Every structure is written in structure tokens, then in C-alpha cells.
Amino acid sequence: MLAMDANSDLVKRLSAAIAGMDLPSVRLGQPETVEQVAREAERLFQGYAKANTGTEDAYAAALAFLRGKTLDSWERDRIASAIADPVRERNGEIVLGSSRFSELLKFYEDEAQRGELWRLTWHGLLYAYFRFDPTLTRGPAAHQGWAVLRAFLQRTWPLIDQQAGSNSVPDWIAVLRKESDVLSEKPADRYAMACLQGDSTATDQLAEDLGIPPSSWFWHALVLSGVRRATASNDTEFRRLIPRLLHLIDSKPAFRDEAIEAILIRYHACRGTPQDESLRDYVCQPRVWKNPKLKQAGLATAWNRVPEPVWQMVLAWVNEGNLRDFFAILAARNKADEGRLAFWSKYIKQITWTRLVFGEDTIQLKNTHRAIRELIAREEGAYARLRDARDLDAFMMQIGSYLIIEFSKKPNACYAYVSDQLPFKPYDQAYAGDTSDLKAGYYGKRAARISHQPGWEAGATDELRRLGIFPDRQDNRNEISRPGTKAGTTTTRSTTAHLTPPPDISSLHSLVSRFRGASIDDNRTTTGGGRLWVVDPLQRTQLAAELQSMGFRWAAARQAWYLPEH
Template sequence: MLATSALQRLSLDLATSMASMGLYSGEFGKPELIEKPTREAEQLFQGFAKAKPSKEDAYAAARTFVRGQPLDPWQRDLVASAVAEPIREQAGALALASRQFPALLASYEAEAKRGELWRLTWHGLLYSYFHFDLDRGRDDSTHAGWEALRAFLERTWPLIDRQADKDLIPEWICVLRQETEVLTLRPVEKYSRAYLRGETEATDRLATDLGIPPSSWFWHSLVLGAVHRAAAEVDAEFRRHIPQLIKLIQNRPGFRDEAVEVILIRYHACDGAPPDEMLRDFVCQPNIWKNPKLKAAGIATAWNRVPDPVWRMALGWVNERNLKDFFDILAARNNADEGRLAFWSKYMKQISWTRLVFGADTMALKRTNTGVRELIAREEGAYAQLTSKPEVDAFMMQLGPYLIIEFSKKPNACYVYQADQLPFEPYSRHYEGGSSDLGAGYRDGCALRIVHRDGWASRAEQELRQLGIIPDAAGPRRVAADSASDMTASTGRMAGVGNRSGANATNSTAGGPDMARLKAVVDQFRGASINDRRKSSNGGRLWIEDPLQRAQLATELKALGFKWANSREAWYYPET
């Protein structure tokens, strides 16, 4: 009893003492009582370690600087985080493009060497470095200012690193200690390699702790760096990387079109260029490049970015899928294939255009049938509808100078019309489906009428031969030009919308490319440079270096005969 009483008194005294210290609500010995305040203090410190001044104050300081007015000591630190911000009142001018910017950087560097540069000022410059808008770097002064900023950060980083406290180190400093490549002339090489291996952890942490925005030049360079790296591989390796490249583009869509352009052009160069379902389905989505059939209607204008043979390759993929879907999904509902899929597949390489025409029953099925719903979604903006035959669908396909109409259900025949003498408008949104339009050949006005009775296939093949439509020859599958010279010429002609240089065809001399034309091309891309080592004592090649790895420059260099060197991340002219 005595021991119990003593224990009770001891517990009461302990409770009283804890209450007097404000700890009564907690449990003695719980580490959370220390850990939680410690975490909160750490978070507070990390927040202060990369704090930025108000945007309004920083913008006002940058505006003063651009106007050439002197900065007070406080503004001098504020302006660091806004040197890449366009000043509206000064026609979008940037502080880093001004004549006084080198002097500002020199003063910052002098302070850094003395150990007096405020760490948050340096962090503000790092912020500006990553927030620079690539599209504003087209003129010499802007690009030179941004490059001067990068070089400043690379030079002064060791000084800032040495000033860091040994106990409380900001997260962004810890990250930079591991990822100093982001301040070099090749800031994304390491990360583009990792992305192709499916390793994104380092890049994700880098983006979070350094505050890299989705619109940053960093992602532009990373995405295109990974794409160019994959494109430099042999066909099998390049095609193996396509799923990872698509994933990368989906996660970083800001520079999607340039990346898709490079991938499609490279895929066209693969031996045979067999259809890639994942690439086809990704590129043809309504929110990506849309159905390539819509290019002629001026709706899917992104397809103008690639040479015509590349567009025709993708169009061929879509045409093949449409043909298969029509007979597998639509005609199969009525048991009306009769070998038509196999028959028309023999002419697949010649099909230059297709269009699906859905009846009311099919349109209603999209609510319950997944296959039909996906088919209609893929053809959004390209399909038409039948108004008088709800149970019937139709399929249009062009082979050479002829347009062929197949129906999904008997007793409808197949009609072959001359494409320049159609009794209907091929791009109409609605058709009656009978003799007034699609079935006008039942009475007259068609080149051939195919009735699907026993033995129809052999008869149809002979009749089509008389029209000059002959089954595809056996051999490697190519939708577009077969020869390298055809591809080079087409690439030159179709070097993309907005070709800055006019370098639209391969133009070289016996000793290499036309240097005047080459200089005109490269000069349009600020930061790109020509490194001609052919006359050095040790020999060498003609190199073109572009740290930003722009797709448009890549297209134009390939048109001039240049090849990509994966090891040097640069373009070279192959000597014969």
C-alpha cells in the first residue's frame, strides 16, 4: 500500500510539473513533441532560403533598370529575380538584354568573390535563368544576355556553395551540389539520357527544388534532347524508345509539336516504316495533330510541319485502320464482309484517302458499344452521316483517279467513280445514300459497279485492271518516296511552315555544303554555331552545334545533308 501511495504521489507531482510547462496535453516521452516543431522550423527555413520578393517590386526594379535609371541598394537585389521578365512599358524589353546588364553581373560577381553577395540575390538570378522564355531569345542581345547569365551562375556557384552553413543547408543548394550540369553549356544531356531509360526521379526533384516552370527552356531542351538521342539510334532501338518518348511528351507537352515532328520524320526513315499503332493513335488524337485526312480541309494544320511523304505515311496508317474497322466492326454486324477486307487490302498502298459514313444505327450504338464509340471518336471532324438508311454504313476510298464506295449491308453494290466526275460532294456532312448521291452508279455515271455474288472477287480484280488499278506489288512496305534522294528532296521542299532561311533543298558542292547558304541557315537560330575543323592540322569535320537542339534547325540541316552525332550532341557533314 505504501509503495502504491508513493507512486500515486509521484505521478501527481509529474503531472503538475508537466502542466506548469504547458505539456499536460501531450504524453511524456513522445518524440513527436520535438519532431513536429523541428519539421516546422525546417520548412520555415527552407521557405526563407528560396524566398522571392513580390512580383510587383521586382518588376518595378527591372523597369527602372531597363529605363537606364539608377537602382537603390534594395532595388539592386530585387531586380535579380526579374531580369528575364518582359517590361510591358518598354515594348517587352528584358533587363538581361540591356547594355548595362554585363556591368550588373560584374558587380554581383565582385560581391560573390568577397563573400558579400546575398544568397537570395543569387537565387533570384537562378530563378530568372530557368524562367527565361525561349521565344524571346531570337535576337543577338537577348541571347547574349541569357548566355552571360548562365556563365555567371556557373562561375559563381562554387562561391555560393562555400558560403552555405554546414548545419542548415537550403534544399536548392543540396540539389545543385548533385546537379551542377544544369548550369553548363549542356544543361540537359544527363537528364535526356535518364528519361530514355525511364529514370525521372532526379529531374522531378530538380524541377521541384529549383522551381523550374513547365514553360521553361529546360523542358524544351530536355524533350528534344531525348528525342534526338533516340532518333540517332538504329531503327530497332529508335522504335523501342517510342513509348517512352510519347510518355515524355505527354508529361511535358509545352514543346510537343517540335518533338512529334522529329519522331515522325525519323520514323519515316525506318526500313519499311511499318505502322506503329501507339504512335499513330497518339499523334492522331483530336487534341494533338488530329486526323491527317483533315489537313486538306485546313483543320489539321500541324501536319504542315512535316514533309509530304511523312504525312502520307501517317495517312496510310489511318486509311488501313479505317478499312479494317469498316469491315471488322461495321460490315461484320451484318455478316456482309464476303472477303472484302482481304480483297481491298491488296490495294492498300494505293489508297490515298478514306472517309467513313455512318448510319443512324451506328451513331446510336456509340452509347453502348465501345468499339463503335472509339471508331467515331477517332474520326471526329472527318466522318459523314447517312440520312435515309439507318442500318447502312458506307466507306469511301480513293485509288489513283477513282473514288470507290463500299456499303456495309446487302443488296448495296460497290461503285467506282472517276474522282473528277463525282455525282456528289466528297466532303459533304450528310448523304441520302441512294441513287441521288453515293449510289448514283446504280443507274449511270460510274466507271464500274461491283456486285458481291459468288466469284465476285476474281471478276472485280479483272475489271479494276481494265481501269488501271492493279494489286500492290510485293515488297517492302512504303507509303511515300522509296529512295533516299526522293526523301532528301521532299524534306528540302517541305522544311516546315515558317522556314526562316529559305534553305529548301540539298545544296552542296564537291567539297561540302554551300557555306553561304549554311551560314544563312545557322544565323537564323541564335546560339547555334558553325565549327569547321576540316582545315585543321589534325583533320576534322564540319560541325554545327545548337545547345537548344531546335527541331526546325535539325530539319534544315538534314536537308543540307548533315547527320546527327549522338556522342557530341551536334550535327556533322559526312565527307565522301
């Protein structure tokens, strides 16, 4: 028969088991009676890890605790398994989030240090540790309480392990002796690679042995660990794993933001990598991080998690997609493209912001036109509507210090406005679409007007050049990196291409003064040495675009813009 001492948790469970037996029918003093109790003890002792300990008594103890009651010794043991369970009568509050939880945990730790904490009580705490569901628990207090519980279990596990000895230990103790990493700050790292490969054999067995429920934080942590392993891989392997990572994040989203942050930063570091449309479409969903264009309007704050160049990378993806979709889907529907997609694609690297404005006909077409439906869904929360022009759509794009508006239907001209002198607000939810706002340039309140007559491209190029806007340079020589591009990718400058006239120094001072913290460092000498620099610690997108239009280039070593020698 199992050896027991007066303080063992088994005695308590056996007492409960014996109390529940039909004593009049038991022949006391008979060997078979002792064997029956021993078998019951073995069943309880070995199988307790797989039992559901969330009994009515445990729930009642949790409710009493949250109501401020001082628990007696029995209630303190019972509550252990229910500290992560939402209590209905307290609007889903849990003991882990209570200000009194640390007091309760100190009681357990004092008992553990004295060797008096029942192992089944400790197991109840372990059960609650795995039972915690981060997707249902609101507020930081519960998450902090869970972290405190984890640290407690990690500290006291050696005491419980030592007390258990080596004879006839329950399954959960045997498992923890091999898998004690589940109590560490990186509990799922050792299983992450198998998770990425879709192999759940090891984690399924762990869940069975330790009673980890499907809603546990553990599965979310497993996904985050998988993301960390993937981002540590080489570029090719990392990109191959992205679809798998997005699927895992979507299924276990508790640490979604941390995971997305790691993926985007790693993608930005890939060399020579084109945009990943699946990554773009997932991250930009309204239920995820929203459209990156909404960051500056304060409507998509999750983008503040990543560095400015990473945000600019995804913003460039969205802007390029909007440009192509507008002319390929909306303007083409009205047979009004007239080469505009090819023309504006020459300036794609300088487009720092875009916005689509849909007419009512386009909004209605989403019910029957798949491409339009997908376009509107991608722009959810970012697009505007035209009130008075049902069959017209508009496209806004920021290039340098100008906001340019194209329309989807002839005979509408294209208008360019100075961005800080707009006759409308760029983030309005709706526009009339006439000369009262978007077409105010018809009456001369504009920086430029482009009419799409045959051969219009040459005149449009000259008109933009007059504004200091030149086509993107596409040459493989003299390559440089600039903010907003992935590390290792380049914006190219041709030594034989058209040279931008040097900027007027007073205009440059006027420009830089608009961006707080930016400064000019003019090291040029009368003999032609030195360079003209612009330093912007915040690396703002609009200033970068305007400096580029003036001919400045980015120096990665100094993290500043310089004007090359002409």
C-alpha cells in the same frame, strides 16, 4: 565571421534582417548579438536558393515595369525574381515578353561587367529562368525573351562565379559550378538517358538544389532531350522506348511537336517495321496532330512539319486501319462483308486517301459498342455523316484517279467515280447517301459499278483492270523502294507477275500536266534503249498512285519514276 565588402549582396540582406530585429531588446556590443546576426547571415546566404523570391515587392515592381514606369535601383533588384511571373492586372503578360526587357537586361549586364551586380539579384534572374512555364505563356515574344535571358546568364555566370570566391559560397553557386550545362542550349541532355529509364534521382536533386518548380520549362526540355537520345538508338531500342516517349510527351507537352517530328522521321527510317498502332493513335488525336487525311484540306497543318514520305507512311496506316475497321466492324455488323475486306486488301498499297461516312445508328452505337466508339474517336474531325440513311454507312477510298465508294449494307453496289468529276464534294460534312450524291452512279454517272453477287470478285477485278487499277504485286524478287514506305521496306515487283500494258503517251502527258512542276523525260530510242521517266519534285501522293497503276516504278537513286522494259 564571414568576410564582406561594401558592395556585397549579403550586406543588403543583412541590413534588411537587422532592420527587422527588435532593436530595444538587443544588447549591442555583446558577442551573442554578433553571433546571432552571423547565424542569420549564414541561414540567408546558404538557403537563399531554396527560398521563394516571388514576394509582393517583386510582383509590384513587375507590374510597374509593364505599366511603363522607370524603376529605381531597389525596384530593379526586386523585379529580377518576378520577370517570368504572369501579371494579373496585365492579362497574364510577363516582363520577359516586354519590348523593354532587353533594356532592363542591359542594365544588369553593365553592372555585372563592373562587378557591381548583386549576386542575389543574379540569383533572382536564375530563379525566373527556371520558373518560366512555356505552356502558360502565349506569343513568341516571351519565348524569345527567355532565350535572351538564358544567353545572359550563360555569359555572366563566369563573372558571378569569380566574384563568389571559394569560401562559404551559397548552395546554388556550388551546384552551378558542377551543373553549368543547365545554362546551355542543351540544358537537359546529361539527364536524358536516366529520364528514359524512369530514374529521376539526379533531376529531383537538381530541382531541390536550384529551386526548379514542377511547371518549369526544364522538365519539358528533359523530355525533348530524351526523345533525341532515343532516336539516336538502334531500331530495336528505339521502338522499345516509344510507349515511354509518348507518355513523357503527353505529361510535358511544351515541345510536343518537335518531339513527334523526331519520332516519326526516325520511325520512317526503321527497317522492315510494321505500323505502330500506339504511335498512330497518339499522333492522330484531334488534340495532337489530327488525322493526316485532313492535311490536304488545310485542317491539320502540323503534318507539314515532316517530309512527304513520312506523312504518307502514317496516312497509309490510317487508310489500312479504316479499310479493316469498316468491313470488320461496320459491314460485318450487317453481315454484308461478303469477302470485301480480303478483296480490297489486295489494293491496300494503292489507297492514298480514305473517309468514313457514318449513319445515325452507328453514331448512336458509340455509347454501347466499344469498337465503334474507338473508331469514331480515331476519325474525329475527318468523318462525315449520312442524313437520310440511319442504318447505312459508307467508305470512300482513292485509288489512282478514281474515288471508290463501298456501303455497309446489302443490296447496295459499289461505285467508282473519276476523282475530278465527282457528283459530290469529298470533304462535305454530311451526305444524303442516295442517288443525289454518293449513289449517283446508279443512273450511269460513274466510271464503274460493282455488284456484290456470288462470285463478284472476278468481275470486280476485271472492272478495275479496265480502269488501269491492278492488285498490289507481292513477290520477294526484284524489290524496290518507293515514296510512302519506310526506308528499308519495299514494294515488290514480280518478274513473272502480270505486266501492266505500257501507257498511252498522250494520256501520260495529260496526267502529268495536272501536277505543276512534274515533267516527262523520254530517253527511249528506236532500238529499244533508254527509259521513260516522270519527275515530280514534290513527290505528290496522287500522281505516285496513278503512275504506279500505269506500271511505273520508283528509282530511289534518281528520285523519279521510270517505266520498266516490257
